[in-house]
Amino acid sequence: MKELRNREQEVFWFQRRVFVAAVFMLLCFALLLGRFIYLQLVKHEHFERLAEANRIDVQPEVPNRGIITDRNGIVLASNFSAYTLELNPQKIPNLDATIERLATLVDISQRDRRRFKRLYEEFRSAESLPLKSRLSDEEVARIAANRFQLPGVEIKARLFRQYPMGEVASHVIGYIGRISQREKERIEAQGLAAEYKGSDYIGKSGIELTYEKDLRGTAGAVEVEVDASRRVMRQLSRKASISGNNLQLSLDIRLQRLAEEAFTDRRGALVAIEPSTGDILAFVSKPGFDPNLFVDGIDPQSWEALRDSLDKPMLNRPLQGAYPPGSTYKPFMALMAQEFGIRTREQAIADPGFFRLGNGYWRDDKVGGHGMVNLPKSIAVSCNTYYYQLGAELDIDEWSGFMRQFGFGQKTGVDIDGELTGTLPTREWKAKRFPKDPKVHVGDQVSLGIGQGFNAFTPLQLAYATAVLANNGVAFRPHLVKRVQDAKSGDSQLTQPEPAYTIKLKPEHIQAVKEGLQGVVLEGTSASVFKGAKYTSGGKTGTAQAFNLRGQKYVESQVDERSRDHSWYITFAPLDKPQIAMAVFVENGGFGARAAAPIARKVLDAYFDQAALDANWKGFLAQKRDTKAEP
Numbered sequence: 001m002k003e004l005r006n007r008e009q010e011v012f013w014f015q016r017r018v019f020v021a022a023v024f025m026l027l028c029f030a031l032l033l034g035r036f037i038y039l040q041l042v043k044h045e046h047f048e049r050l051a052e053a054n055r056i057d058v059q060p061e062v063p064n065r066g067i068i069t070d071r072n073g074i075v076l077a078s079n080f081s082a083y084t085l086e087l088n089p090q091k092i093p094n095l096d097a098t099i100e101r102l103a104t105l106v107d108i109s110q111r112d113r114r115r116f117k118r119l120y121e122e123f124r125s126a127e128s129l130p131l132k133s134r135l136s137d138e139e140v141a142r143i144a145a146n147r148f149q150l151p152g153v154e155i156k157a158r159l160f161r162q163y164p165m166g167e168v169a170s171h172v173i174g175y176i177g178r179i180s181q182r183e184k185e186r187i188e189a190q191g192l193a194a195e196y197k198g199s200d201y202i203g204k205s206g207i208e209l210t211y212e213k214d215l216r217g218t219a220g221a222v223e224v225e226v227d228a229s230r231r232v233m234r235q236l237s238r239k240a241s242i243s244g245n246n247l248q249l250s251l252d253i254r255l256q257r258l259a260e261e262a263f264t265d266r267r268g269a270l271v272a273i274e275p276s277t278g279d280i281l282a283f284v285s286k287p288g289f290d291p292n293l294f295v296d297g298i299d300p301q302s303w304e305a306l307r308d309s310l311d312k313p314m315l316n317r318p319l320q321g322a323y324p325p326g327s328t329y330k331p332f333m334a335l336m337a338q339e340f341g342i343r344t345r346e347q348a349i350a351d352p353g354f355f356r357l358g359n360g361y362w363r364d365d366k367v368g369g370h371g372m373v374n375l376p377k378s379i380a381v382s383c384n385t386y387y388y389q390l391g392a393e394l395d396i397d398e399w400s401g402f403m404r405q406f407g408f409g410q411k412t413g414v415d416i417d418g419e420l421t422g423t424l425p426t427r428e429w430k431a432k433r434f435p436k437d438p439k440v441h442v443g444d445q446v447s448l449g450i451g452q453g454f455n456a457f458t459p460l461q462l463a464y465a466t467a468v469l470a471n472n473g474v475a476f477r478p479h480l481v482k483r484v485q486d487a488k489s490g491d492s493q494l495t496q497p498e499p500a501y502t503i504k505l506k507p508e509h510i511q512a513v514k515e516g517l518q519g520v521v522l523e524g525t526s527a528s529v530f531k532g533a534k535y536t537s538g539g540k541t542g543t544a545q546a547f548n549l550r551g552q553k554y555v556e557s558q559v560d561e562r563s564r565d566h567s568w569y570i571t572f573a574p575l576d577k578p579q580i581a582m583a584v585f586v587e588n589g590g591f592g593a594r595a596a597a598p599i600a601r602k603v604l605d606a607y608f609d610q611a612a613l614d615a616n617w618k619g620f621l622a623q624k625r626d627t628k629a630e631p
Contacts, residue, residue, distance in 0.1 A: 056225055056236065060198025062159055063217030066244030068173060068207060070253040071279070071482060076173055077163055077208070083135040084158045085143060086128045089120060091152030098150065099131065105146060106139040108132055114299040123178065128154060133296045161201070161295050166624075167288040168257045171316045172249070172416070172480055174206020175291035195219060204294070206316075207247065207480060210417050214484055217244035243487045250279035250482040254617040258606050259284045262599045267587040268567075269317035271463035271478075272603065275572065275581050278467070278476025278496050280414070282582075282603065283460075287313040310562075318463075319414070322422045322456040323585065326542030326592070327382045328568045329451030331513050332465060334375050336402045337390055338509040345512040348374040355388035360443050362388050379516025379540065380524040384450050391449020396440050399448075400426045405503045406465035407475075408457055414478045415495065423456040430454075452545060462570055462583035470538075470572035470581045472510055473503035514538055518575055526569065529597040535608050536575035539600070541592030542568030564588040567595035573604055580607055 068077035220241030270284035337343035353369035378386035409424020431438035447453035517538030567589030589595030
């Protein structure tokens with residue numbers, strides 16, 4: 001039996017299916033065409049930019065940091081380029097295994113490993129951290145040959161800071177270090193991110209910090225074409241970086257090194273200033289540190305040694321150490337007494353060897369006293385009784401007002417960050433500091449008169465005050481940078497060309513004080529130290545208590561070394577037209593003439609004998625070369 005088929009119906013449904021398929025195909029093609037038009041016409045510029053971004057890479061060009069030299073052009077901070085082995089922690093699944101693999105290719109010391117661990121803990125999200133710096137060509141070749149097996153490992157050419165003098169003037173020059181997260185946020189907040197593009201380092205202390213804006217330079221950019229693996233194919237364009245400005249310091253590094261050597265292993269500070277300009281010729285803080293330790297990132301062991309040392313090598317003593325000035329304060333007391341009309345040059349007092357006021361009793365340093373003492377003699381023999389009595393007669397606020405003119409108890413304005421103000425007591429200060437005993441008693445002022453009590457000044461303040469006195473009241477702001485040389489034009493200019501101010505002082509009053517200071521050198525407390533000097537000078541020794549004796553007799557041999565008296569010496573020379581003024585401080589050094597004055601003598605001798613200074617410097621350089629040559 002035959003099956004009946006409706007051919008017309010079959011043809012109808014077939015045609016419907018074909019129609020639907022055709023419509024579907026047309027819709028698909030329409031969608032594809034629409035997408036094609038959208039991508040090629042509407043979004044053309046967007047995808048062209050993306051394609052260019054894949055093809056073109058803009059790499060930052062880090063500028064050369066400015067060079068730092070001393071006043072004679074000797075380089076104190078410079079740059080060098082070297083290859084660095086760096087790791088990207090984000091691309092390395094197992095850091096320890098990668099480091100061990102690299103150790104089979106190049107020598108990775110324990111110091112390298114400790115330093116990297118410290119950096120990784122501090123900058124965990126960083127894209128690149130140095131593992132080993134200053135790779136040799138052979139080491140670079142070994143790593144490059146095995147790089148396909150080492151994802152996240154890179155070899156980069158970097159600029160490094162170098163401090164060829166090592167510890168010499170380390171607190172002045174300072175050091176650079178890796179930019180911390182806090183510093184990064186500050187840079188971004190100040191709108192300076194573009195200035196640091198491609199750079200990981202910033203000034204951390206000293207001149208490197210204070211003059212960061214001058215030294216850092218301006219970053220450039222190199223536009224290169226890269227392949228799919230981000231390898232550079234060719235350079236397309238370049239915007240050159242601009243090097244940082246060069247700095248010429250006022251320091252004479254030869255004198256600086258000799259002064260540091262004179263301290264041997266003692267702790268202390270020395271500041272030497274040219275009174276007629278404010279140039280700081282030497283700025284010593286002992287002990288020091290080697291800033292080169294911080295260039296690649298200091299390892300934890302070295303940092304802990306510096307941080308935990310009882311000698312505090314990271315403390316900038318001239319700037320941040322405040323100590324009682326002892327008898328070095330007396331010349332300024334004598335000058336003030338004359339200016340206030342309380343004493344004259346000729347007026348004398350009888351010194352019985354003590355000063356008594358009510359129930360108070362203060363001993364002089366000489367049993368039986370110094371006899372009749374006028375103003376110049378009071379300085380020359382360092383008569384405590386003279387200044388006990390003077391301190392009791394003065395008004396504390398007028399007193400502090402006069403001393404502030406010489407830089408006591410306030411920042412001198414030196415061009416290096418971190419300066420302390422010190423303590424110059426006033427009624428207001430005493431009330432705030434001691435609310436249970438706010439009144440300034442006469443007994444307080446008696447101790448203040450000989451540079452003890454609440455007085456606390458920095459060695460820089462003492463040096464500055466001495467320079468102003470030597471320059472007859474004309475004050476130049478003390479400064480460490482003498483000139484800034486513009487990187488673009490090459491022009492340079494003085495940082496402090498004019499006096500900051502002038503203190504109105506009567507010439508005869510200054511002369512009386514200088515007569516007393518000369519007496520210290522010729523027949524007073526430093527006469528034996530300066531015997532035979534080929535130049536004239538004025539000076540004043542000072543011995544300052546490190547702690548309150550509370551009426552007990554001081555016996556040095558029975559006191560712990562770190563509790564012994566501090567040793568001071570201030571000086572200027574030549575006497576008639578001073579070229580150098582100086583303050584020397586030896587921490588727990590004892591009598592001023594025993595510790596501080598001999599250091600001052602060595603520095604002054606060298607300053608006035610350039611041939612001997614040069615010979616000493618050449619010996620130092622030869623020693624450095626020999627040390628470097630040792631295996």
